Amino acid sequence: MELNDLxxxxxxxxxxxxxxxxxxxxxxxxxxxTIATVLTDFDTLAVAPTTLTIAGRVIGARRxxxxxxxxxxxxxxxxLQLWISRADVGxxxxxxxxxxLDTFDIVQxxxxxxxxxxxxxxxxxxxxxxxxxxxxxxxxKWAGLTDVEERHRQRYLDLIVNAEVRTVFQARATAISAxxxxxxxxxxxxxxxxxxxxxxxGAAARPFLTYHNTLGQQLYLRIATxxxxxxxxxxxFPGVYEISKNFRNEGVDRSHNPEFTMMECYxxxxxxxxxMRLVEELLRAxxxxxxxxxxxxxxxxxxxxxxxxPRLPMRAAIAAQTGLDIGTLSxxxxxxAALTANALKVERKPTWGKQVDELFSTYVQPTLVQPTFIxxxxxxxxxxxxxxxxxxxxxxxxxxxxxxxxxxxxxxELNDPFDQEQRFLAQGRDFAAGDAEAHQMDVDYLNALMxxxxxxxxxxxxxxxxxxxxxDRPNIRExxxxxxxxxxxxxx
RNA sequence: GGGCCGGUAGCUCAGUGGUAGAGCACCUGACUUUUAAUCAGAGGGUCGCGGGUUCGAUCCCCGCCCGGCUCACCA
Numbered sequence: 103m104e105l106n107d108l109x110x111x112x113x114x115x116x117x118x119x120x121x122x123x124x125x126x127x128x129x130x131x132x133x134x135x136t137i138a139t140v141l142t143d144f145d146t147l148a149v150a151p152t153t154l155t156i157a158g159r160v161i162g163a164r165r166x167x168x169x170x171x172x173x174x175x176x177x178x179x180x181x182l183q184l185w186i187s188r189a190d191v192g193x194x195x196x197x198x199x200x201x202x203l204d205t206f207d208i209v210q211x212x213x214x215x216x217x218x219x220x221x222x223x224x225x226x227x228x229x230x231x232x233x234x235x236x237x238x239x240x241x242x243k244w245a246g247l248t249d250v251e252e253r254h255r256q257r258y259l260d261l262i263v264n265a266e267v268r269t270v271f272q273a274r275a276t277a278i279s280a281x282x283x284x285x286x287x288x289x290x291x292x293x294x295x296x297x298x299x300x301x302x303x304g305a306a307a308r309p310f311l312t313y314h315n316t317l318g319q320q321l322y323l324r325i326a327t328x329x330x331x332x333x334x335x336x337x338x339f340p341g342v343y344e345i346s347k348n349f350r351n352e353g354v355d356r357s358h359n360p361e362f363t364m365m366e367c368y369x370x371x372x373x374x375x376x377x378m379r380l381v382e383e384l385l386r387a388x389x390x391x392x393x394x395x396x397x398x399x400x401x402x403x404x405x406x407x408x409x410x411x412p413r414l415p416m417r418a419a420i421a422a423q424t425g426l427d428i429g430t431l432s433x434x435x436x437x438x439a440a441l442t443a444n445a446l447k448v449e450r451k452p453t454w455g456k457q458v459d460e461l462f463s464t465y466v467q468p469t470l471v472q473p474t475f476i477x478x479x480x481x482x483x484x485x486x487x488x489x490x491x492x493x494x495x496x497x498x499x500x501x502x503x504x505x506x507x508x509x510x511x512x513x514x515e516l517n518d519p520f521d522q523e524q525r526f527l528a529q530g531r532d533f534a535a536g537d538a539e540a541h542q543m544d545v546d547y548l549n550a551l552m553x554x555x556x557x558x559x560x561x562x563x564x565x566x567x568x569x570x571x572x573x574d575r576p577n578i579r580e581x582x583x584x585x586x587x588x589x590x591x592x593x594x
Numbered sequence: 595g596g597g598c599c600g601g602u603a604g605c606u607c608a609g610u611g612g613u614a615g616a617g618c619a620c621c622u623g624a625c626u627u628u629u630a631a632u633c634a635g636a637g638g639g640u641c642g643c644g645g646g647u648u649c650g651a652u653c654c655c656c657g658c659c660c661g662g663c664u665c666a667c668c669a
Contacts, residue, residue, distance in 0.1 A: 107638055108604050108620060163619085163630070170626040187626070205619085219627050242605035242618050244630055249605090251661050306669060352668045353595095449666090459669050483669055501669085508669085539668080590660060 108239040115202040116235045122198075126235040131210055133157040138179035140215065144223050148215040156182060156225060157210040157233055159262070163243055166200050172224075173199075175209065183224040184211050190228055199230060206236035206262075254585050270573045271583060273392045277572060278345065278565065280391035281365060284384050290341040290367050295330035297323060297347070303547070304328030304486070306539040307350040310360075323349035327366045328486065328560065329547045332515060335368050335558050336550045343367035345565065356577040357507055360586045363565040368515070372559030374498045377512040378475055380561060381502050382411055385473065385509075385568070392572040400505050400574050403471060411473045411502070416462060419476055423465040428458050428480075432495065453532070455482025470503035485525040485541050487513035502563070504571055512561035519551035 105113055119126045134155045140147065147154065158177030165172040171186040188196040190213075203209065213227040238259075241247040246263050253260040253267075260267050282292070300319065302309040304326025312321050327344045334342045345365045354360060369376055389398050389407040396408030417429050424446055431437045434454040441448055441461075448464050451457040458480050470476070479499040481489060487497035502510035516522050526543045533540035569581040579585035 106604065111620065165628045165631055166625095167628080167631085168625045170628085172628045172631090174629090183629085185627080189626085218629095220629070222627095222629075224627095239604050239619065242607095244618065245606040247605070249601095249661085251601095252605095308668090350668075353666090355668080356663090358668060456669075463669075479669080511669085588660070 105237070109237050112204055112235065112237045112239070115204065116237070118202050119198075119232060119235065124232060126232050128231070128233060131157045131233055133177075133210060136179045137175070137177045137182045140182060140225075141180050141223060144215060148217070148223075151214040151216070153212065153214055153228070154225075155210060155212040157208070158182075159208050159236075160203065160205050161240075161262070162205065164199075164203075164205060169196075171196070171199060175211065183218070183222050184213075185216075185218060185224045185226045186230070187226070190226065191230060195230055203230075203232065204236060204239070206238070206240050207232060208234040208236070250579075251587070254579055255587055255590075257583055267580075270569075270575065270581060273573050274565075274569050274581060276391045277388040277569060280387040281384055281565075282345070284380075284387050285343050285365075285367060288341065288369075288380070290343045290369070291339055293331070293334060293339075293342045293344055295324075295327050295334075295344060295346075299324050301542050301544050301546075303542055303544050305348075305350070306541065308352055308538050310349045310351050325350050326364070326562065328562070329544060331366055331368050332555060332558065332560065333547065333550045335370050335515075336553055336555050339370070341367065341369045354586060356579075357567060357570070359566065359578050359582055362578075362582075364562055365565055366560070366562045368558055368560040370556045370558050373514040373557060374477075374500055374512050374559055376559040377561040378411070378413065378500060380559075381475075381510055381512070381563070382407075384563065385502075388568060389572055398572050398574070400571050401576060403505070405472060405504055405571065407473060411475050413475045413477055413500075415477045416458075416466075416479055417496075419466045420458070420461055423469065424461060426461070428461075452535075453482060455480040459483055467503065467508075468506045471505055473502065473504045475500045475502055481525075482528075484513060485529050486516055486522075488516045488518075489521070507567055507571070508564070509567050509571070510561060510563040512559065515555065515558040515560045517551060517555035517557065519548050522551055523548055 116126045132155060137156055137158060140154070140156060156175065156177065158175040160173050161176045161181070162174045169188040173184045173186070174181050175184055186196065186199060191199070210231045210233050211225055211227045212229045213225045216224060216226050218224050241259070241263055247253055247259060253264070285292070298312065298314070298321045300321060302322040302325050305328070307325040309322040309325050312323060313319070314321055325348055327346055331342050331344060343365060345363065347361050348364045349361050351360065352358065385407045386396055389396055392398070396406065398405050398407065417427065421427050425444060426440050428437065431440050434457060437454060437457050438450060446461070448461055451460050466476070477500045478490060478496045479487070481495055481497050484497040484499045487499040490496045490498055498514035500512055501508050516525065526541060529541035530543055566578050566581050570576065570578060573581060575581050
C-alpha cells in the first residue's frame with residue numbers, strides 16, 4: 103500500500119500502539135451496553151452509578167486540553183460524548199488518546215454516566231482501549247464529503263459522515279419489509295428462480311452475456327423473472343412472488359442502473375384489476391412504512407398514496423394530451439400523417455406500436471405526477487399480455503406512474519399457447535428487423551402453457567424507483583448502496 | 595452518443611502564461627467543562643492523463659480518462 107502523509111502518520115501511531123504492547127486490531131470487544139440503551143436508560147444508569155463499557159467510532163473533532171478531553175463516539179445505534187480526564191485515565195492513556203488515537207478510530211471506553219456542566223449526557227471514562235485503528239483520515243468536518251462520485255464509490259465513507267444516507271437505506275429495508283408483509287398476507291409464496299438463464303425473457307431489454315465453462319454453455323443474466331414465475335403458477339401455486347435483481351444491458355441515467363431490484367408477483371385466478379388493487383395496497387403500506395403517513399413529498403410535490411389511483415386508458419390519455427385517437431389511427435401511415443398534420447414533435451418510429459409508445463412517452467408520461475394507472479396497451483408492445491376481449495388490438499395491461507416515472511407494469515397474463523407462439527414469432531421478426539430488445543422464442547415456456555395456465559394477474563414493480571419517490575431522491579444512485587460506476591484505475 | 599459544466603493538498607474550494615493559495619483536517623506547544631473549542635507555530639501538491647505552442651504551461655490549443663447536469667436511448 104502506498105500511503106499519503108496523513109495515512110503514514112496514522113500508520114506510525116498504529117506502530118506505536120503495537121510497540122506499547124497494545125493490539126490495534128483486537129479480536130473482540132467487551133462492551134456491555136449499546137449507546138442506544140445508554141441514552142434510553144441514562145437517568146437510571148447515572149443514578150446507580152453503574153460502571154459500563156461502550157464501543158464505537160470516534161467522530162467529529164476531539165477537543166483536547168491539558169488535563170481533560172472530549173470526544174464523541176458513534177456505534178450505529180447512537181452517539182455519546184466521552185469525558186476523559188487525565189486524573190481518571192492516567193497520564194499514559196491521556197497522552198495516548200492525544201498522540202496515538204485519532205478521529206475515526208474505533209475505541210472502547212469504560213466508565214460511569216454523568217451530565218457535564220453544559221448538560222450533555224456523557225461517559226466519564228475510567229479506561230480506554232483501541233478496537234480498530236483507522237488509517238484513513240476523515241473528510242473535512244464541516245463541509246464533509248460532498249463529491250457525488252466519491253460518495254458513491256466510497257459508500258462506506260458516505261455512510262459514516264452523511265447521516266441522512268443511512269436513513270435512506272433504513273427506509274428502503276423498512277419499505278421492502280412492508281411489501282413482503284402485504285404479499286405474505288395475501289398468500290403469495292416467496293420463491294427464487296434462476297439468475298443464469300439459457301433464454302432470457304419477460305421484458306424488452308438487451309441482456310448481459312456470460313458463459314458456463316464446464317457446460318460450455320452461453321448464459322444470460324436475467325432481465326426479468328416473469329416466465330419462471332408463471333411456470334410456477336402452471337405448477338399449481340396459487341400465488342408467487344420474487345424480489346430480485348434484474349440485469350439490463352442498457353443506458354445508465356438517473357432512473358436506470360444496469361442492475362436493479364424488481365418485485366414480481368403472479369396471482370392465479372386474478373387479472374389486471376386485481377393487480378391494480380394490489381399496487382394501491384403495496385404503495386400505501388410502503389409509504390406508511392417510510393413516512394408514517396399515506397403521503398410522500400417528492401421534489402416539493404405532495405403525492406397521495408392513501409386514495410384509489412385514477413385509471414386512465416392509454417387511448418384516452420393520448421387523446422387528451424394530443425387530440426389524436428389511436429383507436430381510429432390504426433395504421434402506421436395514418437398515425438404518421440396525423441402527427442404531421444397536427445405538428446406534433448415526436449420522433450418517427452418504425453412500427454405502429456412503438457410510435458404510439460413514443461407519443462405516450464413524450465406527451466402523456468411527463469404529466470403523470472400523482473399516482474396514476476395507464477390502461478390497455480397496444481398488443482405489439484405487450485407480447486406476454488392477454489388481449490382485451492372486446493378490442494383485440496389492445497391488451498389488458500397497465501403501468502403504474504408517479505412523478506412522471508414508471509413504477510410498475512402489470513397485465514392479465516396471456517395463457518393461450520397458440521397466441522403466445524404467434525406473439526413470440528412476431529417478436530422474432532422484430533428482432534430480425536433490428537429491434538435488439540425484442541423477446542426471444544421460449545419453447546419450454548410454450549410447453550408449460552400447453553399444460554394450462556389459469557387466468558392470472560401478474561405485476562412487476564421497480565423497488566429502486568419506488569424508493570426514489572418515497573425518500574425524495576431524484577437520482578436512482580441515491581437509493582442503491584453501490585450503484586454502478588465506470589471502472590477507474592488511478593484510485594481505489 | 596450530443597450539449598453544457600467540472601477534475602488544484604486528506605476534504606471543501608479559490609486562483610494565475612513567470613517559485614502553488616485559503617479554510618478545515620493533520621503535526622508541535624499552551625490550556626481541567628468542550629459543543630465547528632481557543633491561542634501560537636510548522637509541514638503537506640504528478641494542479642486528472644498524454645501531446646502541442648512557448649524562453650517558460652496548472653493556465654492557451656489538441657486528444658484521451660473520470661464525473662455532474664441535460665438531451666437522446668432505455669415500452
